[in-house]
Amino acid sequence: MKPVDAASLVIVRDRREVLMGLRSSRHVFAPQQYVFPGGRVDAGDSRVPAPFTLPVPVQRRLSRSVTAARGRGIAMAAVRETWEETGLLLARPLASPLRTRSPGWRSFYNKGLAPALDRVSYFARAITPPNNVRRFDARFFVADACHCVGSLRGNGELENLHWVSFADADNLPMFGITRAVLSLVRCALDTAPVPGTAPEVAPEVIERELVEQHPVTLPST
Structure with a gap:
């Protein structure tokens, strides 16, 4: 099965703190596991207009495995x-709304906003191992909550959606790759790191899933 x-x-x-939610027991893939918001890429995601571009370092990192259009x-x-x-919504306001035929983006753009791609950083890529019910080629991005607008509310995909401290996240059920990604972010943002400390990433996760990682930074523009 080819990863999606x-x-x-x-x-x-x-x-x-980071924003996490519990995947419903109705899900075939990763039920009852805490995850970050995200999902599969739709065809319209690479076709709709995006006036704000990804930072050059992010473009370079993505270009190692995908085209510029696919990475965007x-x-x-x-x-x-x-x-x-x-x-x-990780977004910036526009003087006038953008127009698109994409149903996944129409209501987003109707708010007079555009995705703030210039405020994200790409730091990890993971591929679901073979012999799983679903396989994904997942890229992980990070952004500061101060650049988001809107009110926190779920659509049913994630339950118990809430802000969780890095310490409390240790006690939540999650897959090894999610814990590894969380550890990468936590280690990078630790305000008082212990000298010589490295992210706690299980060896089997590195060998089987985490195929790419980069320094974690929070764009402040």
């Missing part, structure tokens, strides 16, 4: 899925 492109957005608040579409999917699942 997917994207997740790790939203960090005050450098101490993956980043757009992270923003769209986050909005659909949480009600938060």
Whole structure:
């Protein structure tokens, strides 16, 4: 089974908390596991207009495995899925609304907003191992909550959607790859890191799933 492109957005608040939700028991893939907002890439994600471009370092990182158009579409999917699942829009205001025929983006653009791709950073890629019921080629992006607008509300995809501290997240049920990604972010944002400390990533996760990782930064523009 060929992995399907997917994207997740790790939203960090005050450098101490991240937004996570519990996947419903109705899901075939990863039920009852805590995850970051995200999902599969839609065809329209690479076709709709996007006036704000990805930072050059992000474009370079993505170009290692995908074309520029596909990379932009993956980043757009992270923003769209986050909005659909949480009600938060990583966006900038525009003088006049953009127009699109894409049903997944029409209501987003009707708000007079555009995806703030310039405020995301790409830091990890993971591929679901073979012999799973679903396989995804997932890219993980990170952004600061201060750049998001809207009110937190779920659409049913994620239950118990809430801000969780890095310490409390240790006690939540989640897959190894999710915990590994969380550890990468936590280690990078630790305000008082212990010298020599490295992210706690299980060896089997590195060998089987985490195929790419980069420094975690929070764009402040």
